[in-house]
Amino acid sequence: MARRAERNRPSKRAGALGQRLVRLREQGARPVHEDMDDSDIVQDAVVECGWGRVLFTQTFQSNEAIIDRLRAEGLEQRDIAFYVRDPHVLLAAAPNELFLDPSHTYRLDLTTYRPKWRKLPGFFVRRLTSLADAEAVNRIYGSHNMVQMNPEFFWSKRDSRALTYFVAEDDETGEVLATVTGIDHARAFKDPERGSSLWCLAVDGQARHPGIGEAMVRRLAEHYLARGATYMDLSVLHDNERAIALYEKLGFRRIPVFAVKRKNPINERLYSGPDPSANLNPYAKIIVDEARRRGIGVEIIDDAAGFFRLSSGGRSVRCRESLSELTSAVAMSLCDDKAATRRLVEKAGVKVPAQMEAAGEEAIKGFLKEHGSVVVKPARGEQGRGVAVDLDDFTDVKAAIAEAKKSSDRVILESYFKGEDLRLIVINFRLVAAAVRRPAEVLGDGTSTVEKLIVRQSRRRAAATGGESNIPVDAETERCVKRGGYEMSSVLPKGERLQVRKSANLHTGGTIHDVTAQVHPTLVEAAINAARSIDIPVVGIDLMVTAPHEPDYVFIEANERPGLANHEPQPTAQRFVDLLFPLSMPASARLAQERRVEA
Structure with missing residues (x-):
C-alpha cells in the first residue's frame, strides 16, 4: 500500500495543476482531454473582470508569482487570488499586504445537476447586449456597494469566450433587474477539470418579482452544463445567510477552497476587525463607513437610534443619521x-399646492369640491405615517383625517397634484x-390573494432595505386595493399589477x-x-x-x-462628510469647490 502511494505521488518538478490531475485520477476523476499534460495549461492564469482580476492560483508555479501579481493590483480595483492551496504559507510571505478572505467557497456538481428551467412571470434572463445594459449593471453594483467598472469593458467583453454576462430584464418595462458573471475555466486557461465559476450575482433590491436570484444562478449553471463544464464554484461571505441559503437550496455544497486578497481601502472592512457601525441602520452606517474610510474618528452614541459622533483634528460633530449639529x-x-x-x-x-387645516365638515367639503381630489396628512410627522393620497370621496377623507390624528393633533389637506x-x-x-x-405595488401570479402578495412583497422590501421598508396592511392599503377593483381576499390574475399604496x-x-x-x-x-x-x-x-x-x-x-443610503451610487455620504469636515476632502476637490464659491 505504501509503495503504491509512493508511485502515485507527483514529482517535485510537477506543477500545481499536474498535482491536481494526479489527485483527480486517484479519486477516479477523468480529465476532459486524456492527452492533456501540464504543459498544455496556461501558466499564471489571470482573468480581467473589470472590477479587478481573478488569479487562478492553481496555475501559478510559486507564491512569489502570486504576490507579485497581487501587488500590481490597479487603483480602485479588487483582485482575488482564488483556489489558494496553502493560504497560511502565502500569507506568511506577505502578512502586511495580504489577508485571507472571510468567504466560503461553494460548488455545484454539474455532472449530477438536473436543469429546472421554467419561465418565471414578469422577467426573462438574457445575455448582456448593449452599453445601456452595462450602465444598468453598474447601477445595480452601486446599490450594493460593489466596485463599479467602465461600461466599455462590459461591451468589449460581450463576445468573450472566457467571460459570460447575463442580465434579467423586466418583461413590461425593459428595466435590467439583475446581473451575474461567469468564467469558463477551460476557455480561460485550458482547465483539465473543465470547471467554471460564478461571480458578481446582484439583484436590484427594488425588483418586484420573486425568484430572480435563483433564475440567474440556474441560467448560468445550465449555460456551463451545455458547454460541458463539470462544476461551478462561487465565493460568498461567511455571514451572507440569505445567499448561502439560496445556494444550498440549489444543490451547492461547501468545499475547502480559499481566496486571498490584498489589503486596500475597498477590502478594509474584511480585515480591519469588528465594525463599530455593525448595528447601525443603513442611513447611519453609510455615513460612518465614509468617515472611517477617511480616517475620521467614530464614536457610536446609540446605535439603535442612529446617533454617533465624528471627530477629526480637534473638530467634533454629533449626528443622528444625516441630521447633524450643523442643522x-x-x-x-x-x-x-x-x-x-x-x-x-x-x-x-x-x-406650492392649495392647503387648509382640517377643521369643519363644510369647509372640508368645499375644499374637496374645489380641487376634486386631496391629500390628507398630519401637520407633523415623518416616514409617511398617516398620509393618504388622491382622496375624492368625503367619507374616505374623514377616515383619513381620523387616521392622521393618531400622528398629530393638527391635520392638513392639500390639493392633489397628479x-x-x-x-x-x-x-x-x-x-x-x-x-x-x-x-408599492404587487404582481399577480394567478393563485395568491392580494393580501398574501402584499405580505411577500413587504418581506422582500424589508430584506432589501435592512428592515427599513415594508407595506403596512392597514386601512389605507385596503382603500387602495378596493380602488383598484379588488378585495384583500381576491386572487390577482397572473401578470396583473396592483398599486396597494x-x-x-x-x-x-x-x-x-x-x-x-x-x-x-x-x-x-x-x-x-x-x-x-x-x-x-x-x-x-x-x-x-x-x-x-x-x-x-x-x-x-x-x-x-x-435617507442618504437610498440614493446610491450618488455620492450623498461623501458630500455630507465634506460638509462636516471640509479638510478631509481630496485637495483637488476642495480647490474646485473654492473656485465655485468664488465664481
Missing part, C-alpha cells in the same frame, strides 16, 4: 411643521441626488429610482431655493412633478433627516 433647531422645527414650511418656501417663490413623487437631496445648497419614488414613501414599501442625470434645472432651482429659505444645510426636498425632465411641479415638504 439648527429652528430649521428642524420648520421642517417638522409642514404648514409653516409651506408658507416659508412660498415666500421664496417655490410653487404626477410623480421626486426627492431631491440638497447638501450645502447644491443638488447631490434626485430620485423618483413610486408607490398611493403614497410613494420608502418606509411604506415604495421604491426609489435615480434620475439625477435627467432632472430639469427648474426643479433643481426650486429645491435649492427651498433649502435656502429654511436655511438648512442638509435636506430632502419633496416635489410632485409631471416628469423629472419637465419643469412643472409643486412643493410637498422638506425632510431634515433624508
Whole structure:
C-alpha cells in the first residue's frame, strides 16, 4: 500500500495543476482531454473582470508569482487570488499586504445537476447586449456597494469566450433587474477539470418579482452544463445567510477552497476587525463607513437610534443619521411643521399646492369640491405615517383625517397634484441626488390573494432595505386595493399589477429610482431655493412633478433627516462628510469647490 502511494505521488518538478490531475485520477476523476499534460495549461492564469482580476492560483508555479501579481493590483480595483492551496504559507510571505478572505467557497456538481428551467412571470434572463445594459449593471453594483467598472469593458467583453454576462430584464418595462458573471475555466486557461465559476450575482433590491436570484444562478449553471463544464464554484461571505441559503437550496455544497486578497481601502472592512457601525441602520452606517474610510474618528452614541459622533483634528460633530449639529433647531422645527414650511418656501417663490387645516365638515367639503381630489396628512410627522393620497370621496377623507390624528393633533389637506413623487437631496445648497419614488405595488401570479402578495412583497422590501421598508396592511392599503377593483381576499390574475399604496414613501414599501442625470434645472432651482429659505444645510426636498425632465411641479415638504443610503451610487455620504469636515476632502476637490464659491 505504501509503495503504491509512493508511485502515485507527483514529482517535485510537477506543477500545481499536474498535482491536481494526479489527485483527480486517484479519486477516479477523468480529465476532459486524456492527452492533456501540464504543459498544455496556461501558466499564471489571470482573468480581467473589470472590477479587478481573478488569479487562478492553481496555475501559478510559486507564491512569489502570486504576490507579485497581487501587488500590481490597479487603483480602485479588487483582485482575488482564488483556489489558494496553502493560504497560511502565502500569507506568511506577505502578512502586511495580504489577508485571507472571510468567504466560503461553494460548488455545484454539474455532472449530477438536473436543469429546472421554467419561465418565471414578469422577467426573462438574457445575455448582456448593449452599453445601456452595462450602465444598468453598474447601477445595480452601486446599490450594493460593489466596485463599479467602465461600461466599455462590459461591451468589449460581450463576445468573450472566457467571460459570460447575463442580465434579467423586466418583461413590461425593459428595466435590467439583475446581473451575474461567469468564467469558463477551460476557455480561460485550458482547465483539465473543465470547471467554471460564478461571480458578481446582484439583484436590484427594488425588483418586484420573486425568484430572480435563483433564475440567474440556474441560467448560468445550465449555460456551463451545455458547454460541458463539470462544476461551478462561487465565493460568498461567511455571514451572507440569505445567499448561502439560496445556494444550498440549489444543490451547492461547501468545499475547502480559499481566496486571498490584498489589503486596500475597498477590502478594509474584511480585515480591519469588528465594525463599530455593525448595528447601525443603513442611513447611519453609510455615513460612518465614509468617515472611517477617511480616517475620521467614530464614536457610536446609540446605535439603535442612529446617533454617533465624528471627530477629526480637534473638530467634533454629533449626528443622528444625516441630521447633524450643523442643522439648527429652528430649521428642524420648520421642517417638522409642514404648514409653516409651506408658507416659508412660498415666500421664496417655490410653487406650492392649495392647503387648509382640517377643521369643519363644510369647509372640508368645499375644499374637496374645489380641487376634486386631496391629500390628507398630519401637520407633523415623518416616514409617511398617516398620509393618504388622491382622496375624492368625503367619507374616505374623514377616515383619513381620523387616521392622521393618531400622528398629530393638527391635520392638513392639500390639493392633489397628479404626477410623480421626486426627492431631491440638497447638501450645502447644491443638488447631490434626485430620485423618483413610486408607490408599492404587487404582481399577480394567478393563485395568491392580494393580501398574501402584499405580505411577500413587504418581506422582500424589508430584506432589501435592512428592515427599513415594508407595506403596512392597514386601512389605507385596503382603500387602495378596493380602488383598484379588488378585495384583500381576491386572487390577482397572473401578470396583473396592483398599486396597494398611493403614497410613494420608502418606509411604506415604495421604491426609489435615480434620475439625477435627467432632472430639469427648474426643479433643481426650486429645491435649492427651498433649502435656502429654511436655511438648512442638509435636506430632502419633496416635489410632485409631471416628469423629472419637465419643469412643472409643486412643493410637498422638506425632510431634515433624508435617507442618504437610498440614493446610491450618488455620492450623498461623501458630500455630507465634506460638509462636516471640509479638510478631509481630496485637495483637488476642495480647490474646485473654492473656485465655485468664488465664481
